Amino acid sequence: MTQTDADTIQNGDINADAQAAFSGTREVDPRYRLDEPALERWLTDNVEGYAGPLTVRQFKGGQSNPTYELTTPDRIYVLRRKPPGTLLPSAHAVDREFTVISALHAQGYPVARPYALCEDDSVIGSMFYVMDKVEGRVLWDLKLPGMSPDDRRRIYDAQVDALAALHAFDPAAIGLGDYGRPGNYFERQVGRWTKQYRASEIEPNAAMDRLIEFLPATLPPEGPTRIVHGDFRLDNLIMDPDAPQVRAVLDWELSTLGDPMADFSYLLIAWVIPATQKNGLAGIDIEALGIPSVAETAERYARQTGGDVPANLDWLFAYNLFRLAAICQGIAGRVRDGTAASAHARTMASQVPMLADGALAFAKKAGA
Template sequence: MTTKPNPGKTDTGAVREAHRFDEGALVSYLTATLPGFRGPAAIKQFKGGQSNPTFLIDTPDRRYVLRKKPPGTLLPSAHAIEREYKVMAGLKSAGFPVATPHLLCEDTSIIGTAFYVMDFVEGRIFWDPALPGLSPDERAGIFDAMNDTLARLHTVDWRAAGLADYGKPDNYIGRQIDRWTRQYQAARTEPMPAMDRLIEWLPANRPPGDETAIAHGDFRIDNMIFHPTEPRVLAVLDWELSTLGHPLADLAYNCMIWHLPTGQKALTGLGGLDLAALGLPTEDAYVAAYARRTGRAGIDNWRFYMAFGLFRIAAIAEGVRARALQGNASSADADAVGGMAPLLAELGWQQARLA
């Protein structure tokens, strides 16, 4: 699609030194392989994205977005952009709002890492979940659209979307606890007693039963592009952590903003705000709306899922901190995100004690 500059999504700058690549080689490759692509192309880097560097490609005809793996030594199974591409293609076919994916290139000789190219989508990205600058009614509409989109994702027929082999359709919670325990321990930069407690508590308190849906894994308000003027989600972004998984783990991760303090440089939340005055729902109201949309009478064991969600983001943040110390983090505010890891672990342990 042809777009015009947008202050929400096009918050870009020069490609950072650690993420530079051969732009001429990329343009030559895309000219030869992507129908309709022609240079010259101006390439800039988006400010967001803690894991996979993301770039805007501006050509005379249209804009594209490129996502690539970061340079350097990577943690096992991390930065799987091939999986991002696969799930986006499947969800696009199912009518779910994602940017149209165009091509996946796994040939590392082009720009040094695997990458894919998708459409640039014109719209708004909200970096602060308190939605400053909007009216209470607008805020309510945005949160309702986010809730509706998550419920839609969890009701997609993943088999019909060609994603039956996208993950193991059972024991998601157990496997995720194991995965993020390993990732955390591989990336750990300092002792975190709360994480050690969660690593022991979570497997011992896993609720009975299981469910399977497409789980985004990083479903936050800043991973969505909203319509320029309407409370409507045009595209969900950043599918790196997606898999076949438990929908309530996705919901809990989405709800972590009610537990995070406001005013942070990174991972800011709604803690301490007057939600009613702002037009924002309470966590209970948001969870109840999701339950209605997915045909549930209610949600049992909610504190477990919240503890699990905060454990996951703590492990992710610790990985960001490790990459920042190595000098190859993909975002300029990686230090701020990584510095949140101890707080996130403490918040997760608080939820565990309430369960």
């Protein structure tokens, strides 16, 4: 992971005051207003202990499934819904989120307490679920400004430990044996994201076309079947307000059963994305900041899981950047169609060429 690699995926700075830009709530976007009386009736009937009156605000973060803060005199809840409108097949699976956090919460894994799932679109216009609001810190800037080197290292270690703990579960033993199909994980994922990309494609992209040829022809050996989060990164964690401890892992929309190396390598791509990006570290002195290196992170994960340090990171980085490009292309399609759920969606959509070029650079190192 050289600076040349980082330069390949360089793009404009979207990191300016990320903590302020993405944290907290705002007034509900008019496109995603809820039928509050209908919602209150449903909450009264389906959420144990619910008592209004209700105040609704929308979280700033989250460009896939609109997410709301539901405040009552005695408790604060979080509602996650499918966005309204025409959606890509298999996307925005809030029912799957509810299934996986229900199983993991029962095991003591750090997720929000789930209350109820509503599959009746007539209540607020689309499927949704309600969970507890977990108080703590969401850290949007990976450089963790204002912290000491020791605090940064402890937070990064806690992040890796939480991922290793997730991958320690036997899915069948906790009721998730049918949460996804075992085997051929990378093959199925490359196929899925190729279809998602093609469904949202607006203009040709030669790098994506090359990746669509290369990746399925060079799949890595299969690893064990585990619960894969699909978007495990620091800003999808709620940290304890005062300690380097993960209180909840958020945003399980992309979770399934699969190869844990997909999750782990996805976490590592932060180290090769430029620090000018909200989700990048490349080009800064991570040692001075106290942030562990890729090698240290891989060694800690291997110790926690009893596995080996991955030897094919170039292919894995190519796959993950390709996948991110496909996700951003989906957002671009939703911007075009008027169904994007975040004020930052247009910025996300603009990253497709940068991500595709970065993915192809790593694919070439892996033999493309």
